[in-house]
Amino acid sequence: MDGGTSPFRAPVTALDGPDKVTGTAVYTFDISLPGMLHAKVLRSPHPHARIRAIDTSRAAALPGVAAVVTGADAAALPDPYYGVAIRDQPVIALDKVRYVGDMVAAVAAIDEATAYRALMLIDVDYELLPAVTTIDDALADGAPILFDKPVGGAPTRVGDASVSLKEPRANVLYEFGYANGDAAAVLAASDHVFEDRFVFSRINHFHLEPHVNIARVTRDQIELWSCNQDPFVLRGDIARIFGRPANAIRIHTAFVGGGFGGKSFCKMEPLVVLLAMKAGRPVRLCLSMDESLLTLTKHAALLVLKTGVMADGRLTARQSEIYLDAGAYSDASVTTTIKTGYRITGPYRWDAVASRAYAVRTTMVPAGSFRGFGGTQASFASESQIDMIARRLGIDPYAFRRKNLLSRAEPFQPGDSPIDSDVPAVLEDVASRIGYFRRPALPAGVKRRGWGLAIGLKDGGGTGNHSLALVKVLTTGRVIVNAATVEIGQGATTALCRIAAEMLGLPLDWVRYGDIDTDHTPLNNGTHVSCATAVTGLAVERAAEDARRQILDFAAQRLGCAAAELVQEGWSVRRGNYAHPIEPLIRDYFGGAGTEFIGRGSVKIDFDPRAPMASPAMFWIPCWVGAEVEVDTETGKVEVTRLVAAADSGTSINALACRGQVEGAVLQAYGQSLFEELRFDGANPVNATPLSYRVPLASDLPTHFEGFVVEHGGPGPFGAKGIGEAGMLGVAAAIANAIDDAVGVRLTQIPFTPERVLTALDAKK
Amino acid sequence: MSEAVDIMLTVNGRSHHLRMPANRVVVDVLREDLLLTGCKIGCDQAVCGACTVLVEGMPMTACTTFAFELDGRAVTTIEGLAEGNDLHPVQRAFLEHGAFQCGFCTPGMILSVVALLGRHSDPDEALIRQWLGANICRCTGYQMIVEAVRAAARLVTA
Numbered sequence: 001m002d003g004g005t006s007p008f009r010a011p012v013t014a015l016d017g018p019d020k021v022t023g024t025a026v027y028t029f030d031i032s033l034p035g036m037l038h039a040k041v042l043r044s045p046h047p048h049a050r051i052r053a054i055d056t057s058r059a060a061a062l063p064g065v066a067a068v069v070t071g072a073d074a075a076a077l078p079d080p081y082y083g084v085a086i087r088d089q090p091v092i093a094l095d096k097v098r099y100v101g102d103m104v105a106a107v108a109a110i111d112e113a114t115a116y117r118a119l120m121l122i123d124v125d126y127e128l129l130p131a132v133t134t135i136d137d138a139l140a141d142g143a144p145i146l147f148d149k150p151v152g153g154a155p156t157r158v159g160d161a162s163v164s165l166k167e168p169r170a171n172v173l174y175e176f177g178y179a180n181g182d183a184a185a186v187l188a189a190s191d192h193v194f195e196d197r198f199v200f201s202r203i204n205h206f207h208l209e210p211h212v213n214i215a216r217v218t219r220d221q222i223e224l225w226s227c228n229q230d231p232f233v234l235r236g237d238i239a240r241i242f243g244r245p246a247n248a249i250r251i252h253t254a255f256v257g258g259g260f261g262g263k264s265f266c267k268m269e270p271l272v273v274l275l276a277m278k279a280g281r282p283v284r285l286c287l288s289m290d291e292s293l294l295t296l297t298k299h300a301a302l303l304v305l306k307t308g309v310m311a312d313g314r315l316t317a318r319q320s321e322i323y324l325d326a327g328a329y330s331d332a333s334v335t336t337t338i339k340t341g342y343r344i345t346g347p348y349r350w351d352a353v354a355s356r357a358y359a360v361r362t363t364m365v366p367a368g369s370f371r372g373f374g375g376t377q378a379s380f381a382s383e384s385q386i387d388m389i390a391r392r393l394g395i396d397p398y399a400f401r402r403k404n405l406l407s408r409a410e411p412f413q414p415g416d417s418p419i420d421s422d423v424p425a426v427l428e429d430v431a432s433r434i435g436y437f438r439r440p441a442l443p444a445g446v447k448r449r450g451w452g453l454a455i456g457l458k459d460g461g462g463t464g465n466h467s468l469a470l471v472k473v474l475t476t477g478r479v480i481v482n483a484a485t486v487e488i489g490q491g492a493t494t495a496l497c498r499i500a501a502e503m504l505g506l507p508l509d510w511v512r513y514g515d516i517d518t519d520h521t522p523l524n525n526g527t528h529v530s531c532a533t534a535v536t537g538l539a540v541e542r543a544a545e546d547a548r549r550q551i552l553d554f555a556a557q558r559l560g561c562a563a564a565e566l567v568q569e570g571w572s573v574r575r576g577n578y579a580h581p582i583e584p585l586i587r588d589y590f591g592g593a594g595t596e597f598i599g600r601g602s603v604k605i606d607f608d609p610r611a612p613m614a615s616p617a618m619f620w621i622p623c624w625v626g627a628e629v630e631v632d633t634e635t636g637k638v639e640v641t642r643l644v645a646a647a648d649s650g651t652s653i654n655a656l657a658c659r660g661q662v663e664g665a666v667l668q669a670y671g672q673s674l675f676e677e678l679r680f681d682g683a684n685p686v687n688a689t690p691l692s693y694r695v696p697l698a699s700d701l702p703t704h705f706e707g708f709v710v711e712h713g714g715p716g717p718f719g720a721k722g723i724g725e726a727g728m729l730g731v732a733a734a735i736a737n738a739i740d741d742a743v744g745v746r747l748t749q750i751p752f753t754p755e756r757v758l759t760a761l762d763a764k765k
Numbered sequence: 766m767s768e769a770v771d772i773m774l775t776v777n778g779r780s781h782h783l784r785m786p787a788n789r790v791v792v793d794v795l796r797e798d799l800l801l802t803g804c805k806i807g808c809d810q811a812v813c814g815a816c817t818v819l820v821e822g823m824p825m826t827a828c829t830t831f832a833f834e835l836d837g838r839a840v841t842t843i844e845g846l847a848e849g850n851d852l853h854p855v856q857r858a859f860l861e862h863g864a865f866q867c868g869f870c871t872p873g874m875i876l877s878v879v880a881l882l883g884r885h886s887d888p889d890e891a892l893i894r895q896w897l898g899a900n901i902c903r904c905t906g907y908q909m910i911v912e913a914v915r916a917a918a919r920l921v922t923a
Contacts (some may be wrong), residue, residue: 013860020868021856021875023803023843029869030802206903208807208815208869257805257869258903289808489867489904656863656909663906664866690808698897698907705908727906 006711006718007502008653014494015513016255016487027255028212028227029286036214037066039275039285040115041268042105042122043294044097047131047363047683048144051095051104051124058121059107064114067279068122069106071095074274078243081152082266086166086174088151089329089366091241091270097126098146098328099363100683101294103268108275108283131363131683135302135323138171138360145170146328146361156334159415159612164338173326173359174334176341178612180413181352186317190308194389198381199749200301201677202325204293204688205370206695209257211295212286213269215276222273225252229263229486230526235518237266238273253516256488260668261369262296263488264528265332293688297678298370299336299359300325303381305344313395315404320344322357324367324377331368333359339458340374342613345413346382347423347457347622348404353413363683369528371665372728375458375621376672380750383454383733388746397737398431398453405455408712412459415610417617420721421648421712426624427455433644433706434626446634449641450742452627456729460722461618462529466604468522469539471500471547472514475586475594477571479504479511481540484524485532486516490724491657492532496540498653499533499717503544505568522600530621530722533653534714539601541717547599551582554597558585619714619721623647625666625734631742633761636754638674638739643702645731650714650721658723663707665727671696673732675751772836776801777845785832792816792827795842803843803872807901814900817873818842824880824899843872846879854920855879855913864913866904874900878914882921888914 019025056068071094074080080094081087092103105122109115130144137143147167155164155174163177187193214225222244228234231251239246256263268285276283287295302323308316322340326333341357370376390400402424409418431437436451470482481500485492497511514521524536548568555573556563559580566573572581586594607615628642645666652658676695679686687693707727714721732750740746745760770787773780776799783798795801795818807815809828816827819841846853855878858864865871874897881888881896888896893914897907 014863014865016868017860017865018852020865020871021843021852021859022847023801023872025868026802027805027869029805030796206901207867208805208813208901208903209867210807256867258867260903289810289813489865491866660863660866660905660909663908664904665906667906668903690810690812695901695903696907697901698894698911701894701907701911705906707906707908 006651008498008651011656012494012498012508012654014491014657015497016493025255027209027257028225029209029257031214031225031254033214033216033282036282036284037108037110037279038112038115039106039108039272039283040112040119041103041291042119044093044100044102044104046097046126046128047100048129049097049126050129051093051097052127053125054105055123056105059118062114062118062121064110065107065118066281067108067275069271069274069278073278077241079240082237082241082270083153083330084265084332085153085156085334086151086330087153088147089331091274099365100685101365102328103271106271106275108279132171133362133364133680133683135325135360135362138362143171146363156338157614158338159614160609161415162612171361173330173361174337176338176357177355178342179354183317183319183352183354186352187306187308187319190316191311193306193308194392195304195306196385196388197748198303198384200303200377200380201672201750202297202300203672203676204297204678204693205260205262207258207260207262210287210289210292211263211268213272214282214284215272216282217273217276221248221250223250223252224269224273225254226269227256227263228269229256229259229488229528230265231484231486231516231518232523233526234266234269238270241270242273251518253486256486259488260371261528264369264526267295289690290688293678293693294365294685296331296368297327297365299367299377301377303377305381305385307385307389309389309393313393313400313403315348315350317350317352318345320355324357324359325362325364326359327362327364327366329366331366333367336369336374338613340378343375343378343458344382346386347406347419347455349406349410364680371668372458372725373529375456375725376669376728379454379456379729380732383456383730384736384748387452387737387740391740398436401427401455412617413612416612420620420714421622423455423622426646426710427453430624430626430644430646434628434642436626447630447632448742449628449630450738450740452734452737452741454625454730454733454737456623458621458725458729459617460530460621461534461605462525462531463613464605464607464615465525465531465535467524467536467539469536469543469601470522471540471543471599473504473547473551473597476583477506477510479506480514481511482514482521483536483540484516484521485536486527488527490532490661491654494657495533495653496537499537499540500544503541504548505570530724533720534619534716534722535603537717537720538603542601543599545599546601547597550597550599555580555582555585558589619650621722621726623726623729625730627734627738629735629738629742631739631757633743636758636761638752638757640702640735642704643670644706645727646708646710647723647726648712649709649723650716651711651719652709653718653720655709658709659707661724662709662727665725666707666731667696669728669731673735673750673752675753677751770833772833774832774835775839777842787833789832790828791818791830791832791835794832795827801842801844805869805872807869814877815870815873817876817900819876819880822880822883824877843876846875853879855882855917858913858917858920862909862913862916864905864910870900870902874902874910878917882918886922887918
């Protein structure tokens, strides 16, 4: 364990680093095509309204305007809707708008300024409908209905012990259920049952590169240069929406300037295609950050947990009711709902579990994937309540966790895979790093100090995921790795190339990650769920092994011996005491341009109905967090004086990048815990602009901030597993637990603003 | 339409005589007229710092500065920082310390650090955190950037 024999000990410089520090790295944001037009989008000022009429004649007549697109154009498409599993979001509003910011019309013009001016000339006649701004409002009797009839798509496949329902009732987009045992009976027989309610806030991804897409449409082909994290998912959506075969759709991917889930799945891409089709010229649509803030958020949520425990501190059963605010459209709400509902039990042992999770439609910004897919919502509620129960029973929260934690090799739930990290050991390490075991008894002053722990946990690698990869070894031994994992900052380029280099015994700087182009790059399911290193990495490992075998077979044939007699050493093969450089063997046989050895690799995680989510977790992503806080009882301000988080990379292919993933995610969760929130006054956004939407700055860092990585092995190449989402999990609960430790009040709603802390302190008096 | 103005702008040591509308901002001149796309636009509201360039050593947000304001001044962009293949010490430190992920904030961040080290050759942790407060990085959690700044300070003074 802890990777003592790992071939990846030596630190490496990221392969994309030189381009990124010199400004030569090309993002979709930087791409320009000859004759390219620029688009802007008219957005709804109303949360809910029927569109009676749109008059675009004045806009279309403005000099410089090439195309104006409205719902009338979209309605003529073969299938004008998109969404993950459930498809309810139109390419552009067809008959109704459902949130402030919904896309109503779009203009392509010679420049952005002209497109903006044209938007001002579009007249929309709205019939206002009542807004539905909260989960409670949406579920109330007689609530306004967002969708009059059933929408397209189908519920996601789940295992035999789970329930997956599309649109089970009005304003409920999706329902997930999972049960193991008779939770009600076990709760009735428990010594204590605690019911607590948690409120989770809405935040935006705030990737610095805005959503940007360029479309070019010819008679035979639709081409997109897209910042999307999932080129092949996008290819499929564009093919379906426009009724064209998938081989007539081509997606190009450049560097992506941050995503965190905000650039997952189909969004405004088909609108850009539609504009390019109508204009007959390439069209670029680059959203402003204000628009990105109104494009997708993390799910706000309401979580009610009922948990049983025996007098000796043994957990018995947990019942949960979870309501996720999906906003106006599905996006990735189905996946998020499944994952929140299933992960709500945390890394503990239970006699019985019953969980229901609902995605509720409101007239708010659509919610979708956000680094962790519901894992943060579940971890906040679960790890807060575990701590509350321990304190109520007078048991030390650390000891309470230790008593109930699943040990390594115990399955998370029946039919699922076993926990593959030593969860208790790292909890102890993190606790000692924040001084948990040496907590001093402090005098009760104005500022009080407290310590909190939490363990986030999610499954990793995706459900039934798969990936293809090619490793091409050229005549000179130089290598190109082809895979569809997008370099979004996670360091996939370096990790995947390092895996190939190690397998081929060639220097890392001989290996290059090929540009992604769906015409040439082998397919995968997209860049999320911490799957790049583990899933696509495994495909790359197998592709490299295939290439290596081909190289040895070729050399054996040329040298007239068996491949088993040869050992590859750099770009030579050794037979006995003789080394034979490979390049002359190739040139001698092939002449001309030489050749390429093209290795193929693939990975498929099988579906299995015995697993609650339809396939056992490929691996588990725990995150251990310890927080030391200082709470000012006069101002309510919470200062985090120490924040320590650990995650398990299985084996680190690039240790520096793994640490960066942990710390980056932890700081996102830290911002959401203390101050970051996309706020609304009713249905109207109040801080959906970068001037007023506050993300963490370097000046907000905890006094002591430390992310570290353990290596407990995993199913990926060289024992690796995914780590990208880990740091999001558990941070909010650790801070809430530390606040409780400091001042004896419990905050069940994030962010923990001074107002909320003071209100809680006043209520306690 | 804005009235046209003539300006003289030195960018990365090279002089340019440019004629443009008076309301043209520096980032558009750099990216569109001079094709220096290392200068990024994130928020376009002088909040995120992705468009940071140096004007005679001082950091400035190119997205909210009119080009005419820099008439006769010298601008350094990320493209002008390395000397040939020799990276600037700050660039080297960022590379070695993994102080970037998606890289979109990196050009502005590096130029901001160059400005910091130009004023304070040995900044302490508090000053580094405060100074970097002008540049948003959504990826790294900043700690590795802070470490790179410290390393860069050692490289610069060495």
